[in-house]
Amino acid sequence: MPDNEAKPGYARAVTLFYCINAVKSSIFAKLEDVGEFEINPVKIPCSSMIKETFILKALEAGAEAVLIITCPEDSCQFIDGNRRANKRVERVRQMLDEIGYGGWRVSIHNSRIENEDEICLLFRQALGKGENSFTAESLLAGE
Amino acid sequence: MIVAEQKPLAEIIEMVSPYGKLLILGCGTCVKTCFAGGEEEVAILASLLRLAFKKKGIDIEISELTIERQCENEFIQEASLAVSRNDAVLSLACGAGVQDVARRFTGKPVLPGLNTTFVGVMESRGLFTEECLCCGDCRLGLTGGVCVLARCAKKLSNGPCGGSRNGKCEVNPDSDCAWQLVIDRMKNLGTLDKLREYTPPRDWRSSNSGGPRKILREDMVI
Numbered sequence: 001m002p003d004n005e006a007k008p009g010y011a012r013a014v015t016l017f018y019c020i021n022a023v024k025s026s027i028f029a030k031l032e033d034v035g036e037f038e039i040n041p042v043k044i045p046c047s048s049m050i051k052e053t054f055i056l057k058a059l060e061a062g063a064e065a066v067l068i069i070t071c072p073e074d075s076c077q078f079i080d081g082n083r084r085a086n087k088r089v090e091r092v093r094q095m096l097d098e099i100g101y102g103g104w105r106v107s108i109h110n111s112r113i114e115n116e117d118e119i120c121l122l123f124r125q126a127l128g129k130g131e132n133s134f135t136a137e138s139l140l141a142g143e
Numbered sequence: 144m145i146v147a148e149q150k151p152l153a154e155i156i157e158m159v160s161p162y163g164k165l166l167i168l169g170c171g172t173c174v175k176t177c178f179a180g181g182e183e184e185v186a187i188l189a190s191l192l193r194l195a196f197k198k199k200g201i202d203i204e205i206s207e208l209t210i211e212r213q214c215e216n217e218f219i220q221e222a223s224l225a226v227s228r229n230d231a232v233l234s235l236a237c238g239a240g241v242q243d244v245a246r247r248f249t250g251k252p253v254l255p256g257l258n259t260t261f262v263g264v265m266e267s268r269g270l271f272t273e274e275c276l277c278c279g280d281c282r283l284g285l286t287g288g289v290c291v292l293a294r295c296a297k298k299l300s301n302g303p304c305g306g307s308r309n310g311k312c313e314v315n316p317d318s319d320c321a322w323q324l325v326i327d328r329m330k331n332l333g334t335l336d337k338l339r340e341y342t343p344p345r346d347w348r349s350s351n352s353g354g355p356r357k358i359l360r361e362d363m364v365i
Contacts, residue, residue, distance in 0.1 A: 056190035098152045099195035
């Protein structure tokens with residue numbers, strides 16, 4: 001078991017990279033009360049700032065999973081930012097799968113997050129192995 | 144530029160696994176431009192190797208360094224201290240760089256992290272294409288600046304072959320027909336008539352077929 005698999009009774013560490021245009025920062029104050037996760041939020045001006053090394057360094061530093069939240073497709077203020085982020089995430093996933101570390105650890109979500117329930121669902125999904133092609137809306141709707 | 148791509152991670156992991164201390168040495172010129180061996184790729188590979196070995200429960204110390212060029216001794220010297228502190232060097236450079244580093248540090252294993260692929264250009268972001276075979280006898284002046292050796296699948300010196308369709312090669316329809324490019328270019332230049340001239344067979348002794356090549360510039364030798 002890799003070191004960054006959380007032990008029972010401990011909060012599970014998730015690193016969150018989020019575009020400032022996609023997530024309201026006020027959400028994080030409320031998340032502290034949840035206590036289910038150890039969240040390391042990293043605010044970025046655009047998801048195009050995400051580089052492969054940032055994601056890998058987060059995993060190296062002990063994150064069990066990395067979640068990236070970008071603006072919805074075609075609504076990036078910098079035109080291609082979220083598309084670039086998607087491609088980089090896909091590359092990291094492939095490389096992690098290649099070394100047997102689990103590409104599922106890296107997830108990307110392309111829509112705005114309005115409240116803490118939505119983001120908690122995304123964290124739970126990010127930590128669940130396998131399925132990553134989800135949206136907060138579909139999870140809330142129980143799809 | 145020299146275009147290369149990273150070796151499969153499984154091959155790299157197997158290659159470096161006997162060593163407890165590894166230096167990943169990047170090259171900041173050609174292979175950086177083709178996203179195979181600059182600082183960024185060194186950092187990515189270092190992280191991946193650390194994660195891979197951590198998962199296997201193997202203790203390995205990985206350090207990172209990128210120098211301007213691995214094919215020039217002046218730059219290689221900058222890596223001396225880092226090389227001396229490690230058991231092996233994983234070079235993210237072209238084949239020339241790997242060999243030059245190995246020549247400089249005779250007592251250290253220097254391993255190739257890349258497969259050197261061709262001399263080419265970045266046609267668009269992320270797309271690299273072969274443009275030169277380094278044949279040692281450049282005839283680009285005869286073909287409007289399009290190398291028919293590197294870009295024609297049949298390497299015809301007197302073309303076209305007649306097999307192309309809609310400007311695409313019959314061997315690989317994803318590639319432009321090199322001779323179509325030659326004709327278009329020479330038409331634009333108003334020199335299409337020059338193609339009527341026969342181009343004699345090439346003397347391949349100027350290429351690598353004649354053995355490893357050397358160029359000596361006497362004026363530069365002190």
